[in-house]
Amino acid sequence: MSGSGAIVTCAGVSKTYGEGVARVEALKGASFAVGRGEQVAVCGPSGSGKSTLMNVLGLLDVPTEGSYELLGIDVSALGEPGRAGLRSRVIGFVFQSFHLLGARSAAENVELALLYSAVPRRHRSAVARETLARVGLAHRADADVTTLSGGERQRVAIARAIAHGPELLLADEPTGNLDTATSDQVLSVLDDLNTGDGLTQIVVTHSEALAARIGRRLDVLDGVVTDSAGVAAAGRADGG
Amino acid sequence: MGETPVEHAEPAEAEPGAGVPAPTSPAGPAATGHGATGHSASGRVTRARRRRRAVTLRMGWRGRREPTRADPSRLRALDVVHESWLELSRRPLRTVLTGLGVALGTGAVIATQGLVSTVRYQVSDEFDAQLATQVEVRLRSAVGDEPVGAVATPDAGAGFPPSAGDLDRVAALSGVEGVAVLRDSQQEVPVGLARVTDRTTAGEAAYVRGVDAAGLEAVGARITGQAWSSWHDATGQRVALLGRRTADELGLGEVRPGDQVFVDGLGFTLLGIVEDGGRARGLANGVVVPATATGHFLMSEERDRVLVVTAPGAAKDVEAVLPVALSPTDPERYSAYSPTRSDTLRRAVDGSFHSLALALGAVVMGLGLVSIGNATLTSVLQRINEIGIRRALGARPRHIAAHIVVDAALTGAAGGLIGAVGGLAATLAVTAQQGWQPVLDPRLPPLGIVAGALVGAVAGLYPARVGSRLQPTEALRRE
Ligand SMILES: Nc1ncnc2c1ncn2[C@@H]1O[C@H](COP(=O)(O)OP(=O)(O)OP(=O)(O)O)[C@@H](O)[C@H]1O
Ligand SMILES: [Mg+2]
Numbered sequence: 001m002s003g004s005g006a007i008v009t010c011a012g013v014s015k016t017y018g019e020g021v022a023r024v025e026a027l028k029g030a031s032f033a034v035g036r037g038e039q040v041a042v043c044g045p046s047g048s049g050k051s052t053l054m055n056v057l058g059l060l061d062v063p064t065e066g067s068y069e070l071l072g073i074d075v076s077a078l079g080e081p082g083r084a085g086l087r088s089r090v091i092g093f094v095f096q097s098f099h100l101l102g103a104r105s106a107a108e109n110v111e112l113a114l115l116y117s118a119v120p121r122r123h124r125s126a127v128a129r130e131t132l133a134r135v136g137l138a139h140r141a142d143a144d145v146t147t148l149s150g151g152e153r154q155r156v157a158i159a160r161a162i163a164h165g166p167e168l169l170l171a172d173e174p175t176g177n178l179d180t181a182t183s184d185q186v187l188s189v190l191d192d193l194n195t196g197d198g199l200t201q202i203v204v205t206h207s208e209a210l211a212a213r214i215g216r217r218l219d220v221l222d223g224v225v226t227d228s229a230g231v232a233a234a235g236r237a238d239g240g
Numbered sequence: 241m242g243e244t245p246v247e248h249a250e251p252a253e254a255e256p257g258a259g260v261p262a263p264t265s266p267a268g269p270a271a272t273g274h275g276a277t278g279h280s281a282s283g284r285v286t287r288a289r290r291r292r293r294a295v296t297l298r299m300g301w302r303g304r305r306e307p308t309r310a311d312p313s314r315l316r317a318l319d320v321v322h323e324s325w326l327e328l329s330r331r332p333l334r335t336v337l338t339g340l341g342v343a344l345g346t347g348a349v350i351a352t353q354g355l356v357s358t359v360r361y362q363v364s365d366e367f368d369a370q371l372a373t374q375v376e377v378r379l380r381s382a383v384g385d386e387p388v389g390a391v392a393t394p395d396a397g398a399g400f401p402p403s404a405g406d407l408d409r410v411a412a413l414s415g416v417e418g419v420a421v422l423r424d425s426q427q428e429v430p431v432g433l434a435r436v437t438d439r440t441t442a443g444e445a446a447y448v449r450g451v452d453a454a455g456l457e458a459v460g461a462r463i464t465g466q467a468w469s470s471w472h473d474a475t476g477q478r479v480a481l482l483g484r485r486t487a488d489e490l491g492l493g494e495v496r497p498g499d500q501v502f503v504d505g506l507g508f509t510l511l512g513i514v515e516d517g518g519r520a521r522g523l524a525n526g527v528v529v530p531a532t533a534t535g536h537f538l539m540s541e542e543r544d545r546v547l548v549v550t551a552p553g554a555a556k557d558v559e560a561v562l563p564v565a566l567s568p569t570d571p572e573r574y575s576a577y578s579p580t581r582s583d584t585l586r587r588a589v590d591g592s593f594h595s596l597a598l599a600l601g602a603v604v605m606g607l608g609l610v611s612i613g614n615a616t617l618t619s620v621l622q623r624i625n626e627i628g629i630r631r632a633l634g635a636r637p638r639h640i641a642a643h644i645v646v647d648a649a650l651t652g653a654a655g656g657l658i659g660a661v662g663g664l665a666a667t668l669a670v671t672a673q674q675g676w677q678p679v680l681d682p683r684l685p686p687l688g689i690v691a692g693a694l695v696g697a698v699a700g701l702y703p704a705r706v707g708s709r710l711q712p713t714e715a716l717r718r719e
Contacts, residue, residue, distance in 0.1 A: 055712075055713050058632065060631065060632060060712040060713050060716070061711075061712075061713050071309060073309065073310050075310075078310055080636060080637065081312030081313070081636055082310040082311070082312060084312060084313040084631070084634050084635065084636040084639075085309065085310055085311045085312045085313045085634065086309055086310055087313070087631075087632060087633065087634040088313035088633065088634020088635075089309050089313075089634070090309050093632045093633075095716070097719070099625065099628070099629045099632075099716065100629075101626055101629065103330045103331070104326065104330075108326065112629075112630070112633055113633055115315065115319055115323070115633065115634075115635075116313040116314065116315055116630075116633055116634035116635050116636075116639065117313065117314065117634065118314040118315065118316050118319075120316075121318075121319065121322065160633075
């Protein structure tokens with residue numbers, strides 16, 4: 001957290017759902033840091049807490065315990081407006097199931113990334129087209145997203161996740177719904193963004209091959225996050 | 241991060257080769273530290289600063305530095321409308337169906353209003369044109385200023401009908417165009433028909449109407465067959481006309497020579513049929529005989545009247561001098577009145593029509609409210625995933641609420657527009673068909689659109705509450 005290059009700093013972050021018998025400890029005292037420009041793979045079996053971790057990091061969910069600093073800002077001190085502000089400026093999301101809006105063109109979907117920063121529409125449109133060109137979809141900018149292939153849709157989703165110039169890209173199984181060939185396309189786009197632009201990325205994956213491609217790795221097992229870099233791992237400080 | 245939006249706004253100035261602005265390492269961390277400190281220290285930016293930034297935004301991010309990272313996300317009002325427009329215009333049929341309730345409500349109000357105004361205009365047009373040229377005179381005793389004799393002795397010199405000389409004096413008044421003496425029987429009497437050819441006698445009950453030959457002309461009665469003359473009047477001939485309704489009841493299409501009517505047992509030669517009574521509408525319903533021949537029947541003193549037709553605008557003047565003209569020695573005997581005095585009554589009737597139209601519209605608008613509210617809630621529940629996406633992209637709960645309310649308001653406005661067009665079209669169609677001049681209130685169509693938008697916005701409040709309270713992670717899980 002001290003390093004000015006740290007994008008994400010977690011200390012004892014826990015997330016508990018439900019009460020009593022229904023109580024689920026989805027995240028148990030995660031402590032780790034991600035520096036600027038890093039690319040990190042998050043691996044673990046189904047139900048281990050990977051998505052929970054991503055939601056917390058992406059400010060979509062609030063941890064029940066622990067401290068989380070994003071770009072040095074203690075987000076637990078922020079209300080929803082401030083968190084929404086950070087989501088609109090600093091964070092980009094890519095989801096397994098693309099999560100694009102139907103009945104809209106690729107460009108219109110990408111424009112949404114700038115909607116909640118009050119960027120004028122003319123600018124939004126220009127940026128959306130440039131960003132689509134960057135993921136190799138300039139020719140599909142005006143196509144309805146429902147007519148696009150899975151790989152194309154995910155690249156539109158990536159364009160939307162980066163159009164506003166975020167500092168942290170969170171991808172939850174971005175290739176989970178894609179075949180190997182299209183996965184490679186999508187992954188090379190992500191790699192380019194990391195190596196070319198220094199965009200910090202945290203990518204959840206089930207694929208060992210993908211994890212191997214990525215330099216650093218966080219393993220999640222039963223809510224416990226283990227850092228392969230050995231910086232921090234904390235499973236003991238659960239719940240109490 | 242501070243710099244990135246600037247790069248967006250000025251794509252031309254973005255780093256060469258990088259269409260997507262990338263965080264620049266040297267500036268990033270420094271700005272990070274600064275921004276974070278600045279924010280936590282001040283807590284909230286002042287309103288003035290925010291306003292200045294808003295201006296900056298509209299100017300295209302030029303000049304000043306933009307908000308720090310942890311400032312609340314913002315959504316411009318214009319963008320809310322544009323987003324709703326995208327959503328609604330891509331699903332036009334659904335939008336129209338959703339707004340149908342409001343369309344019907346607005347249409348009903350505008351059509352009713354249009355028709356009521358048109359009819360009122362039409363009525364007052366005829367009313368004024370005709371009734372402003374008409375004065376009625378009755379015996380004051382019959383109007384109620386004096387006790388009314390329970391039984392009026394037929395023609396017993398009670399002053400009715402006035403003598404021919406009295407009537408001539410009235411006809412000579414300036415502005416008078418015609419004079420009609422009108423009498424009605426107290427009750428219906430049996431009326432039968434006798435024809436030369438088939439000798440059938442059908443019995444019906446009908447009123448006896450007394451009128452003089454000049455009066456038939458003065459009231460503008462339309463007669464098939466022939467009317468009688470002043471000679472018949474003077475000599476009290478037993479001739480008669482049948483009102484069209486009574487003729488129909490008796491099964492009489494047209495009068496043939498030799499046709500007779502029996503009125504209360506007395507035979508009258510049938511001369512023709514009163515198709516339309518003109519100013520004296522009652523003539524089309526009953527047996528019409530010379531006023532001088534009414535002595536055979538029990539007439540209603542209360543209904544005895546002299547109808548004076550005047551030149552346009554002369555009614556009031558004639559009304560003033562009429563009693564004196566009719567009875568110079570005893571003007572108090574008569575009471576004259578011109579019916580334009582019923583203006584207030586007419587206005588009251590119009591008023592109740594208008595409140596009826598408004599009540600009808602309000603009921604249908606209420607239905608529109610429910611239908612939009614219901615459809616919007618359904619649409620919110622169908623679009624939960626989209627709400628999750630928008631939240632992930634930085635939307636705050638109030639932004640979600642704004643989207644939903646504006647969706648509903650625009651749907652309502654669309655309904656109002658359709659209703660306004662439909663209502664106007666209906667009014668024009670009816671008035672064109674009736675040959676009336678349509679009278680339309682130009683304020684109504686825009687008012688209908690605004691009312692539709694308001695109804696929609698109100699209907700969207702509850703769905704907005706539901707949608708804005710969804711947790712983003714929950715919402716994203718729903719497909
Ligand atoms: N809203 C919730 N309420 C209750 N339990 C939840 C909720 N969200 C997640 N969980 C539980 O938390 C645990 C971790 O879930 P999570 O979605 O993070 O797993 P995951 O590692 O992403 O799995 P997968 O690889 O299948 O996506 C699971 O046991 C899940 O059932
Ligand atoms: Mg998951």
